[in-house]
Amino acid sequence: MRVLAITPELPTADDPGSMAPGARQIQSLRDAGIDIIAQDMRGIPKLKYLQAIPRMYKQLGNVDLIHAHFGYCGLLARLQFRKPIVVSFMGDDLLGTPIDHLGTLSWGSRQMVKAHIKLAPRVDQVIVKSQEMANVIAPTRSHVIPNGVDIDLFQPQDRTHARQQLGWADEKPYVLFPGNPDNPRKGFQLASQALDIAKKQLGRDIEMVPLWGVAPDDVTAYMNASDAMWMTSFIEGSPNVVKEAMACNVHVIGVPVGDVTELLDGVAGSHVCQRDPEQLGTTLATVLTADVAPGGRQAILDRGLDIESVANRIIDVYRLALGDQSSQSHGHVRTEVSASTVTTGGGA
Numbered sequence: 001m002r003v004l005a006i007t008p009e010l011p012t013a014d015d016p017g018s019m020a021p022g023a024r025q026i027q028s029l030r031d032a033g034i035d036i037i038a039q040d041m042r043g044i045p046k047l048k049y050l051q052a053i054p055r056m057y058k059q060l061g062n063v064d065l066i067h068a069h070f071g072y073c074g075l076l077a078r079l080q081f082r083k084p085i086v087v088s089f090m091g092d093d094l095l096g097t098p099i100d101h102l103g104t105l106s107w108g109s110r111q112m113v114k115a116h117i118k119l120a121p122r123v124d125q126v127i128v129k130s131q132e133m134a135n136v137i138a139p140t141r142s143h144v145i146p147n148g149v150d151i152d153l154f155q156p157q158d159r160t161h162a163r164q165q166l167g168w169a170d171e172k173p174y175v176l177f178p179g180n181p182d183n184p185r186k187g188f189q190l191a192s193q194a195l196d197i198a199k200k201q202l203g204r205d206i207e208m209v210p211l212w213g214v215a216p217d218d219v220t221a222y223m224n225a226s227d228a229m230w231m232t233s234f235i236e237g238s239p240n241v242v243k244e245a246m247a248c249n250v251h252v253i254g255v256p257v258g259d260v261t262e263l264l265d266g267v268a269g270s271h272v273c274q275r276d277p278e279q280l281g282t283t284l285a286t287v288l289t290a291d292v293a294p295g296g297r298q299a300i301l302d303r304g305l306d307i308e309s310v311a312n313r314i315i316d317v318y319r320l321a322l323g324d325q326s327s328q329s330h331g332h333v334r335t336e337v338s339a340s341t342v343t344t345g346g347g348a
Contacts, residue, residue, distance in 0.1 A: 004065075008070055032315060209222065235258075268295035
């Protein structure tokens with residue numbers, strides 16, 4: 001099977017970007033035997049999608065289907081009618097993009113969501129990252145398949161060694177903030193308010209480190225050097241960084257966004273709080289003083305969220321797009337977690 005993967009810009013050494021999980025997914029599919037031609041959206045910023053059209057048409061004779069990652073790439077793929085299309089919606093392409101610390105959605109992103117809702121029933125198969133996203137495009141049927149985690153890359157390491165590698169102080173508490181602090185979607189103001197409360201309760205300094213602009217291969221060191229990680233975003237699909245932190249056995253303190261509630265359900269040492277700085281800060285202070293061994297890595301393995309298991313589920317979707325109705329999913333994350341159960345059937 002040969003697949004043309006159309007994606008946002010994939011990471012480079014000079015520009016890590018946000019598509020490292022997408023790049024790992026592509027590699028996991030290659031490792032599973034799928035021949036993938038990757039075409040990312042490089043080019044002049046306002047013209048790159050137009051520039052991509054002739055490149056896409058040039059490859060159509062060489063592939064069996066197109067897998068578009070993100071709604072805009074799906075709209076591009078829909079400009080042709082020769083090959084089946086699988087679209088993976090990533091998060092804000094169906095949930096919108098907040099423009100302030102209150103979570104207000106921009107007008108442009110609301111229009112983007114409407115366009116992608118119309119796109120969903122016009123392609124052959126749809127993948128979404130969470131049940132929340134599946135609900136947005138209902139009654140169009142979709143496969144709820146979160147991105148998997150490379151458990152060989154993201155694994156527990158000695159904290160002292162990780163801190164020496166990064167030049168961090170040995171005794172100081174550190175908490176990661178996953179994302180660009182200037183991006184309103186990520187909820188940096190809430191995390192900062194909660195951090196101040198935790199500092200007051202503990203009577204000591206806690207340093208918050210943004211996990212932004214970090215080379216993908218260095219992310220594991222940042223996670224293992226940290227005592228905990230926030231997840232305070234307004235909009236997420238199935239946040240990869242939460243699953244990666246879990247695989248490293250790092251405490252995660254999050255709000256109910258995307259599938260975070262399901263991911264952290266029953267996981268020792270991790271907590272889901274309301275979007276309230278007092279509750280978040282108190283929880284962080286408790287995590288930093290309690291001697292509770294994190295259980296995130298085992299939860300990732302138990303729920304089939306390793307990258308190989310997820311690759312097999314995506315291959316099943318490819319087979320369905322090609323008309324193989326005998327394909328069945330290689331397993332669910334957990335039967336009691338609706339956000340991780342595959343809803344089979346075509347999107348068209």
